[in-house]
Amino acid sequence: MGAEDNLQVLLQDPGLSADLKHIAQKVLNHERITFDEGVLLFEKGELGYLGVLANYIREERHGDKTYFNRNFHIEPTNLCVYDCKFCSYSRLLKQKEEGWEYTMDEMFDMVTKYDNEPVTEVHIVGGVLPQYDVPFYVELFKRIKAHRPELHVKALTPVEYHYIFKKAKIDYATGMKMMLDAGLESIPGGGAEIFHPEIREQISKDKCTADQWLAIHEEWHKLGARSNATMLYGHIEEYKHRIDHMERLRQLQDRTGGFQTFIPLKFRNKDNQMSDVPESTVVEDLRNYAVARIYLDNFDHIKAYWAMISRTTAQLSLNFGVDDIDGTLDDTTKIYSMAGAEEQNPGMSTKQLVELIKQVGRYPIERDTLYNVVTDYNDYQFADEPKPQYYKLPVIN
Numbered sequence: 382m383g384a385e386d387n388l389q390v391l392l393q394d395p396g397l398s399a400d401l402k403h404i405a406q407k408v409l410n411h412e413r414i415t416f417d418e419g420v421l422l423f424e425k426g427e428l429g430y431l432g433v434l435a436n437y438i439r440e441e442r443h444g445d446k447t448y449f450n451r452n453f454h455i456e457p458t459n460l461c462v463y464d465c466k467f468c469s470y471s472r473l474l475k476q477k478e479e480g481w482e483y484t485m486d487e488m489f490d491m492v493t494k495y496d497n498e499p500v501t502e503v504h505i506v507g508g509v510l511p512q513y514d515v516p517f518y519v520e521l522f523k524r525i526k527a528h529r530p531e532l533h534v535k536a537l538t539p540v541e542y543h544y545i546f547k548k549a550k551i552d553y554a555t556g557m558k559m560m561l562d563a564g565l566e567s568i569p570g571g572g573a574e575i576f577h578p579e580i581r582e583q584i585s586k587d588k589c590t591a592d593q594w595l596a597i598h599e600e601w602h603k604l605g606a607r608s609n610a611t612m613l614y615g616h617i618e619e620y621k622h623r624i625d626h627m628e629r630l631r632q633l634q635d636r637t638g639g640f641q642t643f644i645p646l647k648f649r650n651k652d653n654q655m656s657d658v659p660e661s662t663v664v665e666d667l668r669n670y671a672v673a674r675i676y677l678d679n680f681d682h683i684k685a686y687w688a689m690i691s692r693t694t695a696q697l698s699l700n701f702g703v704d705d706i707d708g709t710l711d712d713t714t715k716i717y718s719m720a721g722a723e724e725q726n727p728g729m730s731t732k733q734l735v736e737l738i739k740q741v742g743r744y745p746i747e748r749d750t751l752y753n754v755v756t757d758y759n760d761y762q763f764a765d766e767p768k769p770q771y772y773k774l775p776v777i778n
């Protein structure tokens with residue numbers, strides 16, 4: 382049965398409550414669900430129900446296509462002037478012996494290391510320190526683009542931009558234009574955490590506010606450029622805070638259309654100030670992907686970071702609204718492993734990523750940062766490999 386058949390069967394289920402049936406009918410009719418309906422999905426929607434709705438939307442938009450890219454990360458430093466309670470990555474200045482601070486030349490050398498590799502994107506994000514300021518990043522972006530013009534520079538979050546623009550005494554519009562002119566091409570989704578002040582005040586009160594985060598993305602979108610958005614979930618927030626977060630993103634997206642992808646980030650509790658908070662279950666992770674797919678009707682893509690949630694959960698997520706599982710990484714990020722992710726040295730070859738996607742009956746597509754197709758791997762045969770047989774996972778109902 383196809384995704385629409387599953388949804389039709391669900392609608393005929395006499396055991397389904399009237400309110401959940403109403404939401405399912407709205408999804409079938411392509412009608413937007415309300416804030417209260419979003420909360421209701423979290424409170425009452427069991428895994429199978431949410432999977433049927435989310436997979437219907439996913440397959441209507443993308444069929445079986447599942448995207449990944451070939452990228453590497455540069456993390457300039459893991460020292461940070463801020464003190465987010467959930468952060469396992471930042472080593473405060475007092476723990477400096479555990480920290481690193483790369484110079485401009487060291488970062489440039491990391492780029493040149495990939496000169497003969499078919500990567501399409503460099504993802505630059507890390508802690509916040511005073512020496513990494515506007516002139517530093519302008520020069521870094523210019524050097525990368527001068528050396529390798531086709532390498533897409535995706536860099537820094539509003540947390541960094543707010544800090545460096547304030548220090549340089551320039552407004553967001555001026556600052557983002559300077560970054561664009563220097564070679565920045567898109568901004569990743571980090572730093573969003575949970576927008577609602579009841580939670581943000583408790584977990585990351587000293588960095589940019591929700592309004593500042595959204596304003597920087599809005600200025601960036603006004604320049605005709607694209608960005609992503611994240612949400613750190615599964616800690617002390619309630620369902621209403623998750624929906625509030627998605628609602629703010631949905632409203633900005635209605636105004637600008639500049640977001641490409643929404644990326645739920647699972648809270649991990651290793652070595653941080655919230656280590657007493659239990660982590661969410663895999664079932665809750667899948668429910669969260671599904672609700673995001675249903676609620677964010679104006680976002681094209683929902684992404685799962687395989688390095689953060691494990692390869693198996695990433696495979697399962699493809700039946701719960703996810704159509705992108707990020708990139709090859711090449712062991713160039715420490716953000717997930719330091720927070721306790723199963724992947725301690727994250728990196729997968731293209732072949733491994735393709736196999737991971739095919740094993741659950743989906744259709745692997747290597748994309749560039751802007752979702753242009755680089756290689757269609759559906760019928761691609763890697764050298765010396767017999768063609769394996771795969772079957773599609775059923776959607777649980």
Ligand code: SF4
Nearest residue numbers: 461463465468471508
């Ligand atoms: S989450 Fe980011 S801003 Fe917050 S302490 Fe960690 S590195 Fe710094």
